[in-house]
Amino acid sequence: MGTARFGFRDKKSKTIYFFYRNGEPVHVRWSTKIKIIERKHWDNKNQKIRETNNERGAYSKNAELRKIMRFFDDQFPQNKTETELTELLNQKFKNKKDNLSETIEKRAEKKMELFEYFKSVIDNDVTKKTKSTYQNCYNYLKRYNKNLTFDDINLSFYDNFTRFLKSARTTQKGKPLPNGYGTNTRACAFKVLKTVMRKSYNRNLHSNRSYNLEGFKVEFEEGEQIYLSDEKLTKIIDLKLEKQELIDARKYFIIGCYSSLRIGDVLRVDENFFNGDMIIYVPSKGDKPTNRNKPISVPANSKIKAIISGGLPKIEYRNDEFNKLIKELCRLANIEEYQEVASHTMRRSFCVNAYKSGMDLEDVSFLMGHSSTRVTRNYLKINNTERAELLQEKHAFLK
Numbered sequence: 229m230g231t232a233r234f235g236f237r238d239k240k241s242k243t244i245y246f247f248y249r250n251g252e253p254v255h256v257r258w259s260t261k262i263k264i265i266e267r268k269h270w271d272n273k274n275q276k277i278r279e280t281n282n283e284r285g286a287y288s289k290n291a292e293l294r295k296i297m298r299f300f301d302d303q304f305p306q307n308k309t310e311t312e313l314t315e316l317l318n319q320k321f322k323n324k325k326d327n328l329s330e331t332i333e334k335r336a337e338k339k340m341e342l343f344e345y346f347k348s349v350i351d352n353d354v355t356k357k358t359k360s361t362y363q364n365c366y367n368y369l370k371r372y373n374k375n376l377t378f379d380d381i382n383l384s385f386y387d388n389f390t391r392f393l394k395s396a397r398t399t400q401k402g403k404p405l406p407n408g409y410g411t412n413t414r415a416c417a418f419k420v421l422k423t424v425m426r427k428s429y430n431r432n433l434h435s436n437r438s439y440n441l442e443g444f445k446v447e448f449e450e451g452e453q454i455y456l457s458d459e460k461l462t463k464i465i466d467l468k469l470e471k472q473e474l475i476d477a478r479k480y481f482i483i484g485c486y487s488s489l490r491i492g493d494v495l496r497v498d499e500n501f502f503n504g505d506m507i508i509y510v511p512s513k514g515d516k517p518t519n520r521n522k523p524i525s526v527p528a529n530s531k532i533k534a535i536i537s538g539g540l541p542k543i544e545y546r547n548d549e550f551n552k553l554i555k556e557l558c559r560l561a562n563i564e565e566y567q568e569v570a571s572h573t574m575r576r577s578f579c580v581n582a583y584k585s586g587m588d589l590e591d592v593s594f595l596m597g598h599s600s601t602r603v604t605r606n607y608l609k610i611n612n613t614e615r616a617e618l619l620q621e622k623h624a625f626l627k
Contacts, residue, residue, distance in 0.1 A: 232300045234260070234275050234293060242267060246296055248304075248313065256313045260296060262289050279352065287348060296321070342378050343370070345428050353427070365420040367400045368393065368409075378434035381425055383443045390414060411447070419446045453609065454568045455577040456558075461485055463561040465531065474560075476541040477553035483535060484574030487526050488582075488595050491571040495545055502528060502536055511597065526595055547571055579607045584614075586622055 230250030237245055237257070242264050248256035264270055269283045276293060279286040299320060308316065340348070343366070350362045369376055372392050376385075394408040409417075425439040438444065456464075465482060469475050484494040487507055501509050507526045528536070545553075551570045558566035575596070582592045593604040610618075620626040 256310055258314055258317050342376055346424050362420050365417045368417050378436050382438040386444050415446050453576055454565050455580040458581050460563050464557050479535045481554050483532055485577045486529050486531050488578040
């Protein structure tokens with residue numbers, strides 16, 4: 229089978245050509261009539277036009293290029309001469325051949341509306357990690373008003389959409405919401421919407437700047453991210469438990485609190501993770517993509533070794549199930565803030581306890597797998613008094 233690609237006739241040309249060669253003397257060079265505004269916007273590796281603010285109509289032009297390449301993949305005959313193949317392309321795209329570029333420019337001038345553009349952002353402009361966040365916001369807006377436009381996004385919309393999210397009683401999938409969507413969910417939706425509005429404004433899709441007004445607020449509620457001190461964790465370890473489900477959950481909870489593993493990694497721990505004094509594992513999720521698929525070593529202290537020596541159960545928990553069990557463990561241990569305990573408490577407990585024990589911040593950050601000590605400081609959230617007390621303990625000069 230021959231090979232096909234898009235390119236240009238020469239170094240100065242801005243018209244995209246379709247090139248085909250099959251190893252025989254057959255070579256096709258066919259003008260698509262699609263023109264690029266600037267050659268630097270051509271992505272030769274991915275065979276498409278970069279969709280920048282300055283490359284008008286790039287989205288539509290790329291769609292046309294994909295149609296041509298699909299035709300090649302699915303229907304392009306291999307036993308034709310150069311003239312026959314060129315004529316076939318002309319016939320297939322005869323309605324567009326002479327005015328394809330003009331058609332695309334007109335399509336670009338027909339500005340996309342809010343939901344159409346929002347969907348294109350989800351499909352093309354966001355990472356896999358943030359795609360679900362954008363999709364959720366898109367779904368909320370669709371449920372609120374499926375005919376929403378760019379011009380509708382104003383302070384009145386802000387108030388009405390906020391009331392809508394607060395009064396929602398079920399999720400998109402029908403899950404009950406007794407108190408509506410929470411503060412952080414609402415803030416996340418508005419943050420995404422403001423980003424989409426800014427991107428679309430920069431592309432001249434609208435002239436509405438209401439999303440920048442002071443009243444159009446994105447207000448996250450900083451929850452109380454508690455940690456459990458070593459003393460409180462010892463209380464949980466010393467509990468005399470009868471229910472096997474609590475005994476099993478305690479094992480994973482204590483491993484998480486003393487190892488810095490994320491919840492996804494804690495719940496898949498087994499004996500194969502351990503090599504002498506180390507827990508060696510490949511994280512299921514990293515702070516940076518480069519952290520993924522790289523083995524990480526974390527020291528296993530005496531508490532973790534004691535758990536491993538007793539064996540680990542083979543249980544698959546849902547996150548909500550696990551949270552319910554560890555709250556009950558903390559309640560039984562008479563920990564006052566047990567209602568605030570969740571799976572994330574494990575990593576924060578490790579982080580704070582390690583730092584308070586005198587471990588350098590850089591070492592704590594390394595064991596946490598953070599990209600910088602700034603991220604680790606955010607986990608710590610130690611107030612000035614606590615920090616002063618720690619400094620006094622560590623340095624004789626301050627005693």
